[in-house]
Amino acid sequence: MNDVAPAGRHEILIVSEEVCEKLVGRAEAFKAVEGVFAAMARGEARNFPVVREALGHADALYGFKSGFDRAGMALGVKSGGYWPGNSARGLTNHQSSVLLFDPDTGRLKAVVGGNYLTAVRTAAASAVSIAHLARQDAKVLGIVGAGHQSAFQLRAAAEQRDFEKVVAWNRSPEKLESLVTVAGELGLSFEGVTLQELGRQADVIITITSSFEPLLRGEWIKPGAHIACMGTDTKGKQEVDAGLVATAGVFTDEVAQSITIGEAQHAVAAGLIEEADITPLGDVINGVHAGRKGDDEITLFDGTGVGLQDLAVADAAVRKASVEGRATLVRL
The missing domain is CATH 3.30.1780.10 (ornithine cyclodeaminase, domain 1)
Structure with a gap:
């Protein structure tokens, strides 16, 4: 039976x-x-x-x-x-x-x-990194890229610090209009700038592109800035130069992805950093790692996107x- x-x-x-x-x-x-x-x-x-x-x-x-x-x-x-x-x-x-x-x-x-x-969770990931790693006195937000995801990124980031201004760059400048609109809705001033000028002004930078070559160089970034690299999720993609990654305090969603398909892949391949130099953002959230070491440290979040x-x-x-x-x- x-x-x-x-x-x-x-x-x-x-x-x-x-x-x-x-x-x-x-x-x-x-x-x-x-x-x-x-x-x-x-x-x-x-x-x-x-x-x-x-x-x-x-x-x-x-x-x-x-x-x-x-x-x-x-x-x-x-x-x-x-x-x-x-x-x-x-x-x-x-x-x-x-x-x-x-x-x-x-x-x-x-x-x-x-x-x-997918859009709202990607924006949330960079926002979590800003909440735990960016300087409290950050006033200027930089956005690199003006695709579908960029407006989600701007809205989520704006809730984490008392920003006053948005500076942005896109390969096709006319596409920045959507970010102009969102910034206006949030009561933030907006300026379309070169990548060099963006690095000079921004206290927090979000890169959200599909680039396969570095767009930002380390010498352009102001001391104490926080960078959330959100576009690199495939082998070969790259949004910032490997030297910038090597000099920053690097945090990520998942270390295994960071060194293989994330922004850190290039610095690791060049021998500039090792796996042990990358900290899971969860360690900061849990209080295991202090996060930012000081006001002048550049911090970088390698947001590879995890299931x-x-x-x-x-x-x-x-x-x-x-x-x-x-x-x-x-x-x-």
């Missing part, structure tokens, strides 16, 4: 892009990302190896980021990539979805739209959507 009870019908929650935008704001994303960085540093959350490949079609890159946060009980995978031709179709170039699973059974628990969450960030914000979306009755329930 079979004494195994029937499993019953399987219920899956679907949380759409629109619902995610309504429920997960900057505050929720900041809390989720800060918490998962802390859990990673404590050894309570682990990212699994990233799969990222060129499709050989539509010039697209496609991949998977996954992991398990034992502290937050979030298990899952983000599937998606980059389609450079999407903007011509009126679509976001980055496309992704998050699948969450029940850690106790492995059964699929939720399907969550990942496009907005656990996506799982954390997706889990927050699912929890809120469930409580507020905004998730779509599918019974299989």
Whole structure:
């Protein structure tokens, strides 16, 4: 006789892009990302190896980021990539979805739209780095890059310090108009500048590009600045010169990614720094590392983007959507 009870019908929650935008704001994303960085540093959350490949079609890159946060009980995978031709179709170039699973059974628990969450969690990561590493008296915010992600970065960063001015650079200057608008909404003055001038003025700099060559040089950066490098997430990409990385206090979301696909990859390859010179930002959050050594130290956050960030914000979306009755329930 079979004494195994029937499993019953399987219920899956679907949380759409629109619902995610309504429920997960900057505050929720900041809390989720800060918490998962802390859990990673404590050894309570682990990212699994990233799969990222060129499709050989539509010039697209496609991949998977996954992991398990034992502290937050979030298990899952983000599937998606980059389609450079999407903007011509009126679509976001980055496309992704998050699948969450029940850690106790492995059964699929939720399907969550990942496009907005990717943008808000990336901005949250740089914001967490600013909160823990930038000088308290920072007044000028620099933005390098004016793509889709830049406005998210500006809004999130502006909440971390009492900024008075935004200086920005983009390869196509006309695209800075979106940042002009956001800065105006935030009551901040705005100036489009050269990269050298940006480095001279900015107390905090966020780089958010797809560059494969250094855009910022160490001699351009003012003492005490904090730099959040958020665009380098693939082997070969680079936003700042390796010498700048070598002279800065370097922090990251995950050291293993920082030295292989992050901004630190070039300084490590050149023998300018070693893995031991890079500190997980979670150690600062947990009080294990003091963070900034002094007012004149240049600090750099190598934001490579980890799957656990996506799982954390997706889990927050699912929890809120469930409580507020905004998730779509599918019974299989």
